[in-house]
Amino acid sequence: MDGTAPPQLRALVTPERVHRSVYTDPALFELEMQRIWGRAWIYVGHESQVKAPGDFFSTRIGRQPVVMVRHSDGGVRVLYNRCGHRGALVVAEESGHADAFTCCYHGWRYDTDGRLLSVPLPGGYGDGFDLSDPALGMVPVARAASYRGFVFASLAADGPDLKTFLGHMATSLDDLVDRAPDGEVEVAGGIARHGYDGNWKLVLENLCDGLHPLCVHASSIEAARAQDDGAWTDGAGEIAVTQMRQNGAPFEFWQNQVGLWAYPYGHSYLGDYHSDARLVAAMENPAFRDYAARMEAAYGAARAREILSVGRWNSNIYPSLSFMSQFRQLRVVHPVSVDRTEVFGFCFRLKGAPDSMFEDTIRFANVTNATASPVLTDDLETYFRIRRGLTTQGSDWIPTARALGTDRPDEHGGWEAADGTSELHIRNMMQAWAGYMADVPA
């Protein structure tokens, strides 16, 4: 029997459990590249990375290299990074500016919308050779769309539009953008890159997992608790040590006071868990007073308070993105193989906010996304151990039933966990997984 037939695929996932092959089988990974990463709206980048016509940013959708580029008409295009001639990568730099793209091999030259502009010795390619043939260009991906500056692409011509796909999760992107006094955010501060030997789903599952911090991060929690706050800091240690201590909130806190929500297409978000005023946009914090005043000037006191009181921690847009607005962080998930994943971390500057806000953004990125973070390194070790453990024949199944049956429908078409340590978000992602994998368009 073909293990990749829809009934067999559907049987790998139930509300109560997931088959280990979903994390370990290379054949399923290949299928995911087609049926999930080849169909869902995948995060590509932010429009601020390509401000002027000709600005470009190279990235990947699944394993496929693409270029996000601002065209002369002002629109953002997402093109497969492939020459229409011999198939070479056309754009070799990660970011930059080009009036046109020229392939290194035989000099084929492309406009920033992918149209083939010119080739050397055009007469030699035969009578039917036509520069305007789209197949000879850098081919645009099937669909690209943007929500408030966040650019997503789908490699499939059919499927829900971006707005439908994002659904209520669009409000998490709103939460990030609305925090800017000028109403815009921009990518800044470099890219924090890390990799791990494990499946791509593990990082998304972990980012909304309220049960793990006390166990996974025990060493950094204890070290931070013992830290003498009289030791000198330029701000880096203040933010980092405070964040590590917050990870040590008791189990009951995560269970009862954090909150977890899940939405169609596999999306979810974890509520904010910070009580320390240094780590949220609290009005009583001197570092935020100037910022809060600018927000009030821009939006009025009531609306500013409303914006700043949104309490969300990590928001996951399945399968490629996780971000959080409180410290303006965004993680992009890049699957490499069934047991190899890369994660690229980006920071956002709130336009119109004081510089000190962005300095805190960088400090926070260093404790959550830095390759050598005392926090992140224990998450990465855990992903490795899951990968290694799942190779055993101890059991073929991973239970996902924590707090099953206690999740409640919410008013936005999703689910709210009654227990913040529910595995609701995992069940929700796995339901989306089964949908993509088994419901194949005819």
Added chain:
Amino acid sequence: MTADLRAVEAFLFHEARLLDEARYEDWLALFTATATYWVPSQPGQKSPVDTVSIFYDDRRLLETRVRRLAAAGAHAQTPPSQTSRLIGNVALAGLAPGEEGGVVAESRFQMVEYRRDRQRLFAGSYRHHLVPDADGFRIQSKRVALVNAGGVMDGITVPL
């Protein structure tokens, strides 16, 4: 002060030995009370304030980092890393604006890390701002510029 290259080299070799022997608390004692330890995440990165880093520790964070490493049970060090550092091409350089007193040493390094069936090679340059101390020197700042700073790396737990 008169900069003595041999004395600076001896100090750098001593520091490397403390790290190779996982004597992290002794390593921490080499730093001043207002020290910074920095590993940029971008080639040519100018500042730790406006751009993310692989490590950027002020004294307070460095103390917490070392306490975590020294305590048993950090998952990312179970099993622990074994490392071997080689330092060469040591040269004395000038102070940067804002740096007062002491001496700046620039050097090249390679570090091999072995942990759980896997060996990794790190390479790059060190820049140490050292200030005089009763025992010789203390580290006021240390910057580690990795040749692959901009690349994708698995987690790094031990200081470079």
